[in-house]
Amino acid sequence: MALLLRNVRCIVSCDKHDNVYEKVDIFCKDGRIAAIGKDLDVAAERVINCTEYLCYPGLVNTHHHFYQIFSRNLPKAQGLKLFDWLTYLYDIWKNLDPEAINLSSKCALALLMKSGCTTAFDHHYVFPGESSLDLLDAQFAAAEELGARMVASRGSMNLSKKDGGLPPDSVVQTTEKILSDSQAAVEKFHDPSFGSMRQLALAPCSPFSASHELYRETAKLARSLGVRLHTHLCETKDEEYYTTTAFKMRPLEYMQSLDFVGEDVWFAHGIWFNDDELNVLRDTGAAITHCPASNMKLASGAARIPDMLELGIPVSLGVDGSASNDGSNLLEEMRLGYLLSRVTYGNRAPDAYEWLKMATLGGARTLGRDDIGSVEVGKCADLFLVDKRRLDIVGAAYSPKTMLAAVGLSGSVDYTIIGGEVTVEDGHLKKADEQELFEKSHLKIKEYLGVE
Ligand SMILES: [Zn+2]
Numbered sequence: 284m285a286l287l288l289r290n291v292r293c294i295v296s297c298d299k300h301d302n303v304y305e306k307v308d309i310f311c312k313d314g315r316i317a318a319i320g321k322d323l324d325v326a327a328e329r330v331i332n333c334t335e336y337l338c339y340p341g342l343v344n345t346h347h348h349f350y351q352i353f354s355r356n357l358p359k360a361q362g363l364k365l366f367d368w369l370t371y372l373y374d375i376w377k378n379l380d381p382e383a384i385n386l387s388s389k390c391a392l393a394l395l396m397k398s399g400c401t402t403a404f405d406h407h408y409v410f411p412g413e414s415s416l417d418l419l420d421a422q423f424a425a426a427e428e429l430g431a432r433m434v435a436s437r438g439s440m441n442l443s444k445k446d447g448g449l450p451p452d453s454v455v456q457t458t459e460k461i462l463s464d465s466q467a468a469v470e471k472f473h474d475p476s477f478g479s480m481r482q483l484a485l486a487p488c489s490p491f492s493a494s495h496e497l498y499r500e501t502a503k504l505a506r507s508l509g510v511r512l513h514t515h516l517c518e519t520k521d522e523e524y525y526t527t528t529a530f531k532m533r534p535l536e537y538m539q540s541l542d543f544v545g546e547d548v549w550f551a552h553g554i555w556f557n558d559d560e561l562n563v564l565r566d567t568g569a570a571i572t573h574c575p576a577s578n579m580k581l582a583s584g585a586a587r588i589p590d591m592l593e594l595g596i597p598v599s600l601g602v603d604g605s606a607s608n609d610g611s612n613l614l615e616e617m618r619l620g621y622l623l624s625r626v627t628y629g630n631r632a633p634d635a636y637e638w639l640k641m642a643t644l645g646g647a648r649t650l651g652r653d654d655i656g657s658v659e660v661g662k663c664a665d666l667f668l669v670d671k672r673r674l675d676i677v678g679a680a681y682s683p684k685t686m687l688a689a690v691g692l693s694g695s696v697d698y699t700i701i702g703g704e705v706t707v708e709d710g711h712l713k714k715a716d717e718q719e720l721f722e723k724s725h726l727k728i729k730e731y732l733g734v735e
Contacts, residue, residue: 286311286664286703287327292671293683294319294338296658297643301636303684309338311664311703314478319660329705331698335672337683339639340657341401341432341665341701342613343646346513346551346572346601349391349405349422350379353728354606365519365581366491369449372606375732376409377453381421383731386724388425392433393720394611395602396707397695401432401665402646402655404601406513406551408438408488409454415464416471423472423481430706430714432479432665434650436486436513437461437468439501442494447529449491458497462504469508477654478663478702486513490534491525498541505547511651512543516550519583523555535560544569549649551601552577553591554584561587561594570597570649573641575619576610577603588620589628592637599645600638614692617642621688635685664703667696 288309296302310318310325318325354360354375360368388405395403403426410418419435426433439461442448448455456464465485473483485505487493493514505512517523517534526537535556538544546568553571556564564571573586591598600616602608617638624632633641647656655663671680675693679686699707706713712720729735 284313284703285325285327286700286705287323287325287330288333288338288668289330291333291338292336294658295639295683297340297640298657298659309658309666311700314664314702316658316660316662316664319658333668335670336668336697337671337680337686338658338666338668339399339687340643341655341667341699342399342642343599343650343656344395344400344403344601344613345549345599345646345649346574346603347391347403347405347611348407348604348606349388350376350384350407350409351387351604351606352391352611353383353387353724353731355609357606360606363581364521365583366449366521368581368607373450373454377411377451378731379409379411379418381417383727384418385421385425386720386727388422389429389715389720390724391605391611392426392429392431393712393715393717395613396429396431396699396701396712397710398612398614399667399696399699400613401667401699401701402434402650403431404434404436404484404513404650406436406438406486408436408440408486410439410456410464411454416468419468419472427480428715429712430701430704432655432663432701434482434484435472436484437465438486438488439465439497440488440492441497442492446494455492458494458500461497462500465501465504466508469510473508473510475509480702482510482650484511484513489515489518490522490537495530495541498538498543502541502543512548514538514543514550515552517555518552519581520555533560535563539563547651549599551603552583552586554578554586556587561590561596564591564596565594568597570599572599572601572649573620574601574603574608574616575623576616577607579619579623580609581607585623585627588624589631589633592633597645597648598641599649600642613642614687614696617688618691635688638688639684664700666700667707668698668700670697
């Protein structure tokens, strides 16, 4: 399949030279960008006239919990901080089944894709019962149906209340079960090749829901299988209190003691690092996913993003779970991050273009991928288009590099292209019926939440 984007008004490439192209064509063939240039003489099955479109690299979301989109805005979960919020929701999440995972994944992915995201990582860690491979199957099927590039996780929890953890028994599994399933999941689903549509990471949930043994053994297993490692870390002061009380170590020190730090590791949130710990991150190469909406909603705090960038720590963006964000829109995250950093750092805050790069190249680096994250010849044809004649960006489209984080969009992007395939067209999913997805999800949510 070949796709030609003819005469693109402006391409913000986010490549290493920060190239911005004006009025050029992009030729996509076999899933990759085959050429960028003026008046390309090529044959394509489809040609889109892009005279009025701005083009950006597909966004890369590096932290999410898709399933939470079915437990958003629940009255009793509002106004709580992380530990109380989790305790309330664990009791709902124990009812997850493959159908709930498939439909919620499609809904979360749909909203991401409509906001320009082309690659999404999902940190799924709730595997009630015996069906872990079934749940991952349901999730990859959702991504395949919509045409999204997916990095899933075999997440895990094994530390329930009776062992000093936070979750109830109903949502945890044994260490043995988790490790054997993790190996089986990597063998079944993980494709490390260039342009891969399916990858897997191993991801114990958090220091208060996964044991030290599970962290240590998961790290060993991931390294033996060649996959990356992920977990929540330094999200709240409550977590810091937990590790300093239970293990006599601060959270990052605890991770170091378990060999769960390094270039193959990324942490979600990373709010409460002190100066010495930021130096540890710099020296070890671990990456951070910044989730500003969730951090504000759960009153967790504001991550030290400008300090991290100055030290060269890789930073990317994530929407976090839909229930701690009440959305699944990475464009919005970019703008919230930009604004939050202005409040906390003033003129030391990164400019709006730096936020776009965190959401694109930063995400690719976090996931250990050199095939996505910028619009460049040879990379995957993952990008999105915005019509510059939209009213919501009137007066703002003259500076495309900074427009998305500084101004944002008030609706969906116009086109999202993944691996050279049009997956969102005129702001709507191309490969699935949005109304049908809503109806099926609505019925499932009533059953799942037990509401009328
Ligand atoms: Zn999370």
